[in-house]
Amino acid sequence: MRSDTTIKVALVDDETLVRAGLRLILGGAPDIEVVGEASDGAAGLDLVRRLRPDVVLMDIRMPRTDGLTATRALVAEGSPARVIVLTTFDTDELVLEALRAGAAGFLLKDTPPEKLVEAVQAAAAGHPTLSPSVTAQLIASVARPRDDRADRATARLATLTERERDVAVAIGRGLSNAQIAADLYMSESTVKTHVGRILAKLDAGNRVQVAIMVHDADLA
Template sequence: MIRVLLADDEGMIRAGVAAILATDPEIEVVAEAGDGAAAVELARAHRPDVALLDIRMPRMDGLAAAAELRRVVPEVAVVMLTTFDEDDYVARALVEGASGFLLKAADPRELIIGVRAVAEGAAFLSPRIAHRVIASMGPAGLSRNALARKRTAVLTPREKEVLGLLGEGCSNQDIAARLHLSEGTVKGYVSAVLTRLEVKNRVQAAILAYEAGLVDQA
């Protein structure tokens, strides 16, 4: 069972997200909070697998809550719930250790896929968020794309395949199934990719995969 903490200052949003998650029998919302400070306290008490945090909340916003969760309960995977006008928060959330980014207006299936992905240790970046963030870079984005392609050029064809699947939010188990490899072999590839690209985690690798054009952004 995947245990989820849900934090959003809008009760209707919490109710809607909780209802969507309830459609998956393997996901359980164990606590709900209306602000970031309460979310941190509930996370300490319930030790959920995943914390879904709205970015804008009273008392303590989602970014500050993510930083505090990383400090007090680092085993909890953090997913930020965003809207289309909050792209500038993504980079800051990455610094605070977020494992995923989901749009509140996304397809309900994406919410469930994202929660499952981060619970399994993967990263999940909503394709619509990735596409918008990269597009918003303008001319600078072109330079970042070129740099990303140069950085990923050091990877072998198989490592690029693995990186692309990381960008899709795949867990090691998913990658193993897609590429017909053992999970142990996939772990080795993922470790090699992170090391060779000099990125700290799977989320940073996922963003690099988008910038290098290794993920379908349709």
């Protein structure tokens, strides 16, 4: 039986076995319920609109409508569902575009079961679902700033105060609020305030987008 605190999850992947595996893994968590499945992005969009899940596990490469297009559509619609992109390392560039589009994060399809559950729980709580080390490795390997992107990122970051910029750079390094507080000698509540202002000034949907901007500007 579902309670108000149960995390509703939708699975969007064209591989039946992958969906079955994800459902099996997530079904073992007492606070998670898989409420629906779809085999392509178009069907996934319909599913999310109808069932309004909290989290969507979205494959990248699918027929009809791919996961990247579907993710952009959900973000553009203002859907409250948090999209976690499922991928392998050979689709890094698509993953990066998904993060720029507003996806909450990404997971490799061979993510250990306990980490998959933790990622869904984190996404539902509003936290990025990718580890700092993997984030830095991904961005460093595939997002070397092009001149125009670097200029845009630098210009947007210039709207921040010096202290906000310090916090933004720390976010780009993958630090948590507690780690930023310790590193910059401020309280955790002050860090949260700065993070809120940074997201608003940069028109960023989440910390991942801030991190990407920081890396585009070559600051981390």
